[in-house]
Amino acid sequence: MTTATSAAIHVEQLKKTYSIHERESGLAAAFRSLLFxxxxxxxxxxxxxxxxxxxxxxxxLGPNGAGKTTTLKMLSGLLHPTSGACRVLDxxxxxxEKRFLRRITLVMGQRNQxxxxxxxxxxxxxxxxxxxxxxxxxxxxxxxxxxLLELNAIVRKPVRNLSLGERMKCEIAAALLHRPDVLFLDExxxxxxxxxxxxxxxFIRDYNTRTGATVLLTSHYMADVEAxxxxxxxxxxxxxxxxxxxxxxxxxxxxxxxxxxxxxNGGADLSRFGHSVALEDGGVALRVPRSETAxxxxxxxxxxxxxxxxxxxxxxxxxxxQVFALE
Amino acid sequence: xxxxxxxxxxxxxxxxxxxxxxxxxxxxxLIETILEPxxxxxxxxxxxxxxxxxxxxxxxxxxxxxxxxxxxxxxxTFTWIMFEFExxxxxxxxxxxxxxxVHPIHRDIAENMTYKALTLTVMLPTALALTWLFDPAFHFTxxxxxxFVVSVALAFLMRFLLEWTLALSAFxxxxxxxxxxxxxxxxxxxxxxxAPLALLxxxxxxxxxxxxxxxxxxxxxxxxxxxxxxxxxxxGILIQIGWIVLATGLxxxxxxxxxxxxSAVGA
Numbered sequence: 247m248t249t250a251t252s253a254a255i256h257v258e259q260l261k262k263t264y265s266i267h268e269r270e271s272g273l274a275a276a277f278r279s280l281l282f283x284x285x286x287x288x289x290x291x292x293x294x295x296x297x298x299x300x301x302x303x304x305x306x307l308g309p310n311g312a313g314k315t316t317t318l319k320m321l322s323g324l325l326h327p328t329s330g331a332c333r334v335l336d337x338x339x340x341x342x343e344k345r346f347l348r349r350i351t352l353v354m355g356q357r358n359q360x361x362x363x364x365x366x367x368x369x370x371x372x373x374x375x376x377x378x379x380x381x382x383x384x385x386x387x388x389x390x391x392x393x394l395l396e397l398n399a400i401v402r403k404p405v406r407n408l409s410l411g412e413r414m415k416c417e418i419a420a421a422l423l424h425r426p427d428v429l430f431l432d433e434x435x436x437x438x439x440x441x442x443x444x445x446x447x448x449f450i451r452d453y454n455t456r457t458g459a460t461v462l463l464t465s466h467y468m469a470d471v472e473a474x475x476x477x478x479x480x481x482x483x484x485x486x487x488x489x490x491x492x493x494x495x496x497x498x499x500x501x502x503x504x505x506x507x508x509x510x511n512g513g514a515d516l517s518r519f520g521h522s523v524a525l526e527d528g529g530v531a532l533r534v535p536r537s538e539t540a541x542x543x544x545x546x547x548x549x550x551x552x553x554x555x556x557x558x559x560x561x562x563x564x565x566x567x568q569v570f571a572l573e
Numbered sequence: 574x575x576x577x578x579x580x581x582x583x584x585x586x587x588x589x590x591x592x593x594x595x596x597x598x599x600x601x602x603l604i605e606t607i608l609e610p611x612x613x614x615x616x617x618x619x620x621x622x623x624x625x626x627x628x629x630x631x632x633x634x635x636x637x638x639x640x641x642x643x644x645x646x647x648x649x650t651f652t653w654i655m656f657e658f659e660x661x662x663x664x665x666x667x668x669x670x671x672x673x674x675v676h677p678i679h680r681d682i683a684e685n686m687t688y689k690a691l692t693l694t695v696m697l698p699t700a701l702a703l704t705w706l707f708d709p710a711f712h713f714t715x716x717x718x719x720x721f722v723v724s725v726a727l728a729f730l731m732r733f734l735l736e737w738t739l740a741l742s743a744f745x746x747x748x749x750x751x752x753x754x755x756x757x758x759x760x761x762x763x764x765x766x767x768a769p770l771a772l773l774x775x776x777x778x779x780x781x782x783x784x785x786x787x788x789x790x791x792x793x794x795x796x797x798x799x800x801x802x803x804x805x806x807x808x809g810i811l812i813q814i815g816w817i818v819l820a821t822g823l824x825x826x827x828x829x830x831x832x833x834x835x836s837a838v839g840a
Binding site for chain 2: 319322323324325326340342344345347348350351352354359361363364368369371372374375376377378404
């Protein structure tokens with residue numbers, strides 16, 4: 247365990263098994279299940295290991311049910327691991343020690359820290375007492391959060407009258423008032439419009455730069471991940487499929503590139519160069535093997551009246567899909 | 574300790590702000606709290622007048638005194654945690670509370686005390702109005718008043734801890750309303766609510782003595798009415814303390830187990 251001390255988050259062979267009651271549909275099955283309860287064990291997290299260093303922002307990717315939220319809940323102390331070990335800031339999270347809880351935060355979608363019927367500011371004051379934040383620090387943190395999130399206009403309205411985006415901003419502010427060193431963010435931008443997503447994203451980045459906090463975030467929006475995380479951990483069926491730089495993920499799992507070509511005389515049949523798709527603007531997208539990209543580009547330019555040509559990486563969404571397809 | 578005080582103060586402010594948002598609901602709750610003992614009072618007074626002017630040694634004016642005090646004690650000690658906890662567990666709201674570096678029970682105690690402080694501003698004048706209307710036979714002395722206050726404080730703590738523990742059943746079952754229902758029926762009979770315990774048959778009184786309900790409600794009322802001897806009072810207060818110790822132990826035990834269980838099903 248001594249090796250764990252330099253990591254903000256240390257996870258070793260972490261496992262969480264849920265036992266689920268199962269029965270067929272129908273009345274007969276309902277009666278049968280009174281006497282014979284069938285249970286099935288499901289490994290939500292099936293033995294994962296990784297370290298996150300202080301100040302890192304790591305993206306945690308995977309489809310629904312991959313085990314992301316379960317992992318975040320174990321790391322924030324809400325769930326006891328079935329086996330394996332994890333330490334966050336050198337504390338075992340499931341013990342929920344006060345010194346641990348004071349230094350972390352977990353933001354889960356719209357799950358509320360805020361009291362519904364009163365202005366968010368009142369909830370902030372309550373959090374000040376809960377986390378014992380000295381008044382000057384509270385004020386300066388609030389000022390900072392206001393600068394980043396533009397809270398001023400909304401913190402005095404009852405929470406129930408706020409829009410989804412406004413509520414999320416207040417929710418995030420409430421979760422950060424005690425200046426946690428480790429942030430677990432589960433879908434922090436879910437349900438928000440593009441502008442608000444961008445705002446939250448840049449806020450997370452700023453917070454990380456200003457405070458040096460460690461961030462582990464899950465998101466379905468690749469834009470979040472691309473903007474924030476240099477490193478990603480891809481998880482599927484409770485196992486880690488990839489842990490490394492986002493750029494490596496593309497290198498490793500995407501064997502193709504896309505060449506977008508526009509020709510002087512409009513569309514021509516380019517299928518002899520690779521898998522081709524006609525685009526709306528008259529151009530053609532060619533999917534070609536990564537290693538062949540240079541050669542094919544050269545050939546296209548030499549043999550056809552090309553007016554415009556760009557080479558693009560396969561979109562991350564597609565790469566991730568390919569990773570999951572490998573399973 | 575200072576931190577805890579600040580926390581209670583902050584929760585106090587929050588709860589007042591929330592409660593004032595729901596003025597109508599607040600008034601409906603209060604009417605219910607007043608109506609129930611009022612009905613018992615009128616029924617028993619009628620019974621007493623129809624007979625020989627009293628039932629056991631309760632004359633109509635004694636019933637009035639009994640139920641006015643009962644209304645106050647019940648109001649000060651009641652909790653709603655058993656109804657709230659299931660929702661908390663099922664909706665995952667508990668997870669938010671568990672992330673805080675403070676036991677969720679503090680929030681509940683502070684909230685409960687605030688609500689009481691707020692509503693007593695209506696309950697006390699109501700009690701005075703009922704006193705004026707029904708001319709109850711109060712025999713207050715300085716001693717009974719101070720002992721009444723002590724026993725009500727203990728009753729509050731005892732009832733709070735026991736009902737908080739019972740509320741934890743939500744970790745194991747989603748049908749807590751059935752449990753609550755049963756709890757309230759037994760309480761109605763054995764706390765002195767439906768009738769002063771002195772009016773019940775001997776064996777039932779003995780059962781009431783063994784269960785917690787009397788010590789949460791009937792006992793402080795009997796002290797206030799000056800119906801108990803010094804020894805009985807001493808004895809009763811020790812029993813209240815015993816229940817508080819036991820409830821604290823049970824609460825800790827089931828809280829730990831419950832959290833494990835909560836964790837097993839997915840928090």
